[in-house]
Amino acid sequence: MSALLARELALTLRAGGGAMQGLVFFLIVILLVPFGVGPEPGALSRVAPGTIWIAALLSCLVTLDRLFQTDFEDGSLDALALSPLPLEAVTAVKALAHWLTTGLPLTAIAPLLALTLQLPAAAYPWLVAALAVGTPALSFLGAVGAALTLGLRRGGLLTGVLTLPLYIPTLIFGARAVVAAADGQNPVPALALTAALSLAVLATAPFAAARILRIQIR
């Protein structure tokens, strides 16, 4: 399993693997928001939590194609399915690698970008905490969405149509935690719900994704 994780990370991190592109995409989405909303600090700080969360959702989404697509095309996925490692473990490791190269780095740079959006000071630790516990769910749900649209022409758009609605509960709880902290309310309930949802997704999504992959490579 660690060998597979190392392989996934190496493939993503090598030149042209696209690890940076997800982050750059995250940065650009956030850069666009002041142009749409206006530069007033009050308006920006009001939309900052939601903006950062939606940017995180989109960055996860646009990088989903690298989860299974290349392995499906070159036949590695069939090899992985025949390997002694269960396909459920393979999808879990792949989703984990996706999170390590997408969700984790964007969690790390989110406070910096939040600064430009005038997020109130009290909310920073909660922003990092909410993203850290929430973004794994995005990668694991993304594995389900990516598996469903594997091998389709124009599959990328459909991946978004199918995956983004699955992100709604995570978005609601995760953004709520940050908004609550920014408004001086108690962010713990929302954060706890984000974490609970992530744990449930982490436990179940690999099984769903593996089942779907078996349909795809049958």
Added chain:
Amino acid sequence: MSLWRYANPVEFMRLSGRAMPALWALTAACLGAGLVWGFFFTPDDYRQGATVKIIYLHVPAALMAINAWIMMLVASLIWAVRRHHVSALAARAAAPVGATFTLVALVTGALWGQPMWGTWWAWDPRLTSFLILFVFYLGYMALWEAVEDPEKAADLTAALALVGSVFALLSRYAVLFWNQGLHQGASLSLDAEENVADVFYLPLLLSMAGFVLLFVTLVLLRTRTEIRLRRLRALELRAGRLAEEVA
């Protein structure tokens, strides 16, 4: 003799074909009677005025929007477990019908909300949940369209129906956490008289029966079309292969 023999396409076509005319007639009768009664022969509500007439469309459509999804999920599960093709095709046939009912519920709700709440749209939990349900319907239909191999499409959409159901339900409760709304609670329950007065209740019941029948009729019709389409594809494939052999 078991219920499952109706899952045989030939048997299904025979029986549903026989039922169709009666279903159409019954649908038209119930829907027509319920709506005419509701529109022309019921008094105005003392608080909501004439807008209460929208209830004969809004509540049945909303009810069937959810029930259509549930039927779709059950049909998908039957396909996943027992591999009856009719079941998978019935799930596919139900999606556009459910999506249309969801849209009807949303539009009539907006038109009702404008005079009552002073706004076409509010991010109220019920409204939001229906919008989410609509998006799930659209995604489900898009996946059916996108996958060419029919067996694979049936399997993948069944998986999506299951995952989508879990997340539509989760969203329903997450949305409550996010915003408490304007919408009144369910207007119908077993002790319905307490919520909706008798004068409104009877035509509403008739209209709901009409919507249920309309759903059944349309799903049967669309399932029959899907089965014929499947058969047509098979014939074309065979003809194509014959042509290749001859050539």
Added chain:
Amino acid sequence: MPELGDYAGAVLGAYAASGLLIGLLVAHSVLRAGRVRRALRRAEAKQGRSHV
């Protein structure tokens, strides 16, 4: 015609919009059913068999 008062727009709009949406759905279902049925009949006639 019942007296709808100030709410005529909302009520009539709701009935008209629902009628339109459901009408479109029914029309689509019926037309498509007819089209597919005819196509299948043609294909079966060509191959000299009839089942469904």
